Amino acid sequence: MRILIIEDDRPTRRGLEQILLDAEAEVKGVGTLAEARTAAPEFAPDVCIVDLSLPDGDGMDFLRESRAEDARREIIVLTGNASIDTAVEAMKAGAFDYLLKPLKPAQIGVVLDRLSEKRDLEREVDDLRRQLAETGKFGAMIGKSEPMQQLFRVISRVAKSDAPVMILGESGTGKEVAATTIHDLSRRRAKPFIAINCGAVSPNLIESELFGHERGAFTGADKRRSGMFEMAHGGTLFLDEVTEMSAELQVKLLRVLETRTFRRVGGNEELKVDVRVLSSSNRNIEEAIREGKLREDFYYRLNVFPLTLPPLREHKEDVPHLARYFLDQIESREKTGVRQIDDAALAILTAHAWPGNVRELRNVVHRAYVLSNPPTIDAEALRSVLDSGRKLTAPSAPAASGPGPVPVEVGDTLEDLEKRLIRKTLDSAKGSVEKAARMMKLTPAALKTKLKKYRIDGAAQ
Amino acid sequence: MMLTKDGVALARFYGDQNRALRHLLRTVRHEMATPLSGALLHVEVASRRLARGEGAEPAAVVEGLRTIQGELERTAALLDFFGEIAVGTEEEPRDFSISEAVSRGAAAYTPEDGVVVALARPEAEIFGAPRQLEEAIAETTRILLASGKAVEWKIEALPSEIRLLGSAPGDLAGGAESAFRIGRTPEDFARALALVRLRFVVEGHGGALELSRDGSHVRLAASFPRAGA
Numbered sequence A: 001m002r003i004l005i006i007e008d009d010r011p012t013r014r015g016l017e018q019i020l021l022d023a024e025a026e027v028k029g030v031g032t033l034a035e036a037r038t039a040a041p042e043f044a045p046d047v048c049i050v051d052l053s054l055p056d057g058d059g060m061d062f063l064r065e066s067r068a069e070d071a072r073r074e075i076i077v078l079t080g081n082a083s084i085d086t087a088v089e090a091m092k093a094g095a096f097d098y099l100l101k102p103l104k105p106a107q108i109g110v111v112l113d114r115l116s117e118k119r120d121l122e123r124e125v126d127d128l129r130r131q132l133a134e135t136g137k138f139g140a141m142i143g144k145s146e147p148m149q150q151l152f153r154v155i156s157r158v159a160k161s162d163a164p165v166m167i168l169g170e171s172g173t174g175k176e177v178a179a180t181t182i183h184d185l186s187r188r189r190a191k192p193f194i195a196i197n198c199g200a201v202s203p204n205l206i207e208s209e210l211f212g213h214e215r216g217a218f219t220g221a222d223k224r225r226s227g228m229f230e231m232a233h234g235g236t237l238f239l240d241e242v243t244e245m246s247a248e249l250q251v252k253l254l255r256v257l258e259t260r261t262f263r264r265v266g267g268n269e270e271l272k273v274d275v276r277v278l279s280s281s282n283r284n285i286e287e288a289i290r291e292g293k294l295r296e297d298f299y300y301r302l303n304v305f306p307l308t309l310p311p312l313r314e315h316k317e318d319v320p321h322l323a324r325y326f327l328d329q330i331e332s333r334e335k336t337g338v339r340q341i342d343d344a345a346l347a348i349l350t351a352h353a354w355p356g357n358v359r360e361l362r363n364v365v366h367r368a369y370v371l372s373n374p375p376t377i378d379a380e381a382l383r384s385v386l387d388s389g390r391k392l393t394a395p396s397a398p399a400a401s402g403p404g405p406v407p408v409e410v411g412d413t414l415e416d417l418e419k420r421l422i423r424k425t426l427d428s429a430k431g432s433v434e435k436a437a438r439m440m441k442l443t444p445a446a447l448k449t450k451l452k453k454y455r456i457d458g459a460a461q
Numbered sequence B: 001m002m003l004t005k006d007g008v009a010l011a012r013f014y015g016d017q018n019r020a021l022r023h024l025l026r027t028v029r030h031e032m033a034t035p036l037s038g039a040l041l042h043v044e045v046a047s048r049r050l051a052r053g054e055g056a057e058p059a060a061v062v063e064g065l066r067t068i069q070g071e072l073e074r075t076a077a078l079l080d081f082f083g084e085i086a087v088g089t090e091e092e093p094r095d096f097s098i099s100e101a102v103s104r105g106a107a108a109y110t111p112e113d114g115v116v117v118a119l120a121r122p123e124a125e126i127f128g129a130p131r132q133l134e135e136a137i138a139e140t141t142r143i144l145l146a147s148g149k150a151v152e153w154k155i156e157a158l159p160s161e162i163r164l165l166g167s168a169p170g171d172l173a174g175g176a177e178s179a180f181r182i183g184r185t186p187e188d189f190a191r192a193l194a195l196v197r198l199r200f201v202v203e204g205h206g207g208a209l210e211l212s213r214d215g216s217h218v219r220l221a222a223s224f225p226r227a228g229a
Helices: A010-022 A033-043 A059-069 A084-092 A105-135 A146-158 A175-184 A203-211 A247-259 A285-290 A296-302 A312-334 A343-351 A357-371 A379-393 A414-428 A433-439 A444-453 B008-051 B059-088 B098-105 B130-148 B186-204
Strands: A002-006 A026-030 A047-051 A074-079 A097-100 A165-168 A193-197 A236-240 A276-281 A305-308 B094-097 B115-118 B125-128 B151-157 B161-169 B208-214 B217-225
Touching (some): A002 A033, A010 B008, A033 A047, A033 A059, A047 A059, A074 A105, A105 B008, A146 A175, A165 A175, A175 A193, A193 A203, A203 A247, A343 A379, A357 A379, A414 A444, A433 A444, B008 B125, B059 B130, B098 B161, B130 B151, B130 B161, B186 B208
Parallel strands (some): A002 A026, A047 A074, A165 A305, A193 A236, A236 A276
Antiparallel strands (some): B094 B125, B151 B161, B161 B217, B208 B217
């Protein structure tokens, strides 16, 4: 890191130079604004540490000039005047931070660490952007489509802040993956990421899960246990399906979010935590508030920054990338030699409606992988998986054999639909092609052609 | 003394002194921050050098220690300065003639030394601490004379206020406010302390001090409320 120090007091400047050299920075020190303006273009500093009171002018002028010239150059201001106004003005003008005199070496270390962390994050986000442009991958998320690109841009911005984020989206859209990506791109990434599904934990246990408990707090609490807030200290806590939490617990959590303190169940000690809270829900939030499932004040506290994940049907152009990505992942674990998906299979995947979103796609690819002969997943394997999936996921649908409705979903292809309809009708007709053709107002010859086309067995010979 | 009967003038004076002292303390604290920074940073540097085993070649460590000593001496001088002024506020206040106080302050110098005092006619009085003003004038005269070789003090009695005008050859590089900044050279340090002291005395008497540049001269303009005004 190249650091330019602009400080007219020589002992302070020399001391700062030495300390920054120890931190393995490349350092140059000057005593006036004029010297700084001459030195900056040649030295090309990444960071400038500038005193606000200089013999030939105001450090704020340099701050503004420098930010206008190079927005990536970070400025740290030094001031002997412990006025919050000066510091606020500097921060508004784009200063990275300010240091109050008398300078304490530890304070300088903290600011440099934060700066270095920020620069690492920026580099990481740049790498991710490059990776995104080349491969469509953004951390653990994938998508080259415009809705996903837009989402990645928002995530890269929101990750830098500590603001609570509420991630909304249908089931299976990847809310937890988005939460992990936010954590991985934040300054908290070296600290824990703890996720809890509020709908999956018993209401009797969730309070203890979140806040921990003291020994003897309730029957079975034979020792003190840390909760998720303590475990996530310094990191991120992800409250999945937050609308499933009781109203009473929402009140308690609201207090924790406001005061950053909590007590273990059965404890008296106030514990302080530094946790960024991310939350998610697949419910309609307005409805949840209306129905009293989500307290409005709690919602506003969680929803400082809302993030909505698009359902897969709104970015179907990403289906092939996602399918190949899941296949690579599965093959790297299971190594059966199935490494590709043919174009017809990809077309079927792209045409599917994906009511279960990315999670459903991942499961379909996995099932097709298991059913396929190496090295390729073909259309037949996929059709078979999707058909059996429909049977499994349509509990209200009657058994495959026998009369009853044929389930239809938005995005199904006409071919698929026709195939299912023929199968169902043939089953109803107990395999009689003539009878099925009559039911479908087709000639037996036309039905036979379709049976051949769709490779449907089951016609009585 | 008219207004002390109901304590109004006295209360106002102590209020002004208190405000001026707080302003002075802020200035001193602000100015102390820089040498303290230098000292703290060099203590850290020396400690790191010794930790790395560079004590075997002690020149750099000794140089660092000298810097620390210099910075602490500078800090101590600022504290002494504040203490001296704070003690001066214990003076019993009364009505007094500005002309007399300025004359006494400049009494060590004659026109041959380059110091001229033009007194107000008719006599003009303010309520406050004459020794404070006398000492501030003595110090400012000495400093201005050292850099400019000539100092002129002029007192004007206006209906509602009394003006004390000072003039000496010199410059105000960096603006009027920078003249009150405690510089690093002994001359800058002394000049700033003299001006800060004069500003304290003027503000401590309910007045205001302005510095400006007029051609080749630095001009000081202090205004005081008249006694009983």
